[in-house]
Amino acid sequence: MREAFGRALVELGRIRTDFVVLDADVAGGTGTHFFRQEFPDRFIQCGIAEQNMMSVAAGLSTLGLIPIVTCYAVFASLRSIEQARNSIAYPKFNVKIAASHLGLDVGPDGPTHQAIEDLAVFRSIPNFTIVSPADPVELKKALPAVIDLDGPVYLRTGRSPVPTIFDEGLRFELGRGSIIREGRDVTIIAIGVMVHRAIEAAERLHREGISCRVINMSTIKPLDREIIADSASRTGCLVTAEDHTILGGLGGAVAEVLAETVPVRMERVGIRDLFAESGDPQDLARKYHLLPDDIVLAVRKVLRGKQ
């Protein structure tokens, strides 16, 4: 995903000159080194100083430039979140925060670098639009839309390679969940790296005769309430899947909508209120129950409770 992000930035940089990229000494990690190489004049190195970087970006935005702030998600969402809130969101500046290294994908670096709270944090701040694409194609399609939106955006770019789900014909629409697979028994709403796992789980369940509707909820805020309520009434139960703590992220957001619209039983797949550990991302996903198997189990459980 980071390579896709870096390449997409370069491609976009060739056709539009209205944005600059800010980096906190992690260009190799976030994929922005491609952009630095091609557009050194539009690349602003801020050093390991994320708090200053957020507020500098706010200042730059007043000159009509669109700053894209890049760093690891854990630092964007926690270390410099107060700067993102007070320097960017509150004054409504046109700044995009593009963060990599999500969830347990960071792997061996361990819990200090695993961003498992970023959705909960950004979701609670007014004026932020939050986008979490599921694959390189969607990321590439989302980027221009994110830059075109006049206002603060938090964009999750990811780190690990993820399988390509969409073809180049994908039409990305901000604020809309998209149905990847139709089904009648249960709805699985997933984001980011969990989308391809949800698809795999749905295929497995299909072979058992369970029909799953799968939704990619790449915009977490504003949340597509209609598709959630509609799915709840069609399938009668629901599972969410996120590479994030189950507290306050996608699962929490969906639960809020269900409670206010069509209350149905739901299960949340995600990190269960704990700090993980170092390890290979795939092994971590297994240990902390983020794999297709875990989605399958959640579906079976929610179906048992379906009225």
Next chain:
Amino acid sequence: MDNDEKDRLERLAAELRKYIIIMNCYAGSGHPGGALSAADIVTYLFHKEINFSPENYQDANRDRFILSKGHSCMVLYAALAQRGFFSTEEFKKLRRIDGMLQGHPDRLKTPGVEFNSGSLGQGFSFALGVALGGKRAGLNFRVYVMLGDGELNEGQVWEGFMFGTHYQLDNLVAIIDYNKFQSDDLNSNVTALEPLHSKLASFGWHVIGINGHDFREIEYAFDRVRKTKGKPSVIVANTVKGKGISFMENNPKWHGSLAPLGEERVRALQECGCENIGGPGELRSR
């Protein structure tokens, strides 16, 4: 600066202090100490130094004044009203619901305010971003950013000092309102800043120390920093917290968030040359 000009600025600064006390009394709260210490420098900036007015405040080429020590916003509001950005009637609604003047500056609510400062350190970094953006856009405006001395406790500020040097932001001048007090106590009892001058110089900034209440010294400082190329400048302005109101001077109690009441209100209004700010019904008591 001739004596007439000095007299004019002193009259304007006295009016600024009067406005601060009036709005402080109307609001029944606020941060008068740091607003009063900054009054002379802000007067100089708004009436002599910066190219900023109700006519041009949205032009890309205007100079920017950013009050990073946002809690001292009463001095900014007073200066903006003095320059005609809005009516002094707005003072009555300071810190009140549906008012234009928030407890800390808000660019979306108050004309002339550049940034929603108040969370300390952020206005400084914002100013650095504006200065860098100005250079990249080939614009010639200058950025003036005022910090509190207590604000220097924030780590973000020192990230910013490194950033300013790295990008050689000679279109920016930081002014430190060095009144020696912060919220709880003297700086020296909270977090020692000294040796401040050499600290700032070691970060690569052009440092100049002045008496922040002497208009000739203020003029000298701004003239010098305008001629400094290749690095940003910082003016360390030695000031008196609560300057102009006898019982507020050098008294940490008047950092905030409060306003003079009863006897003290009468004295404060007298000392700033204002006998009456309307019926008692217009004043909010705590």
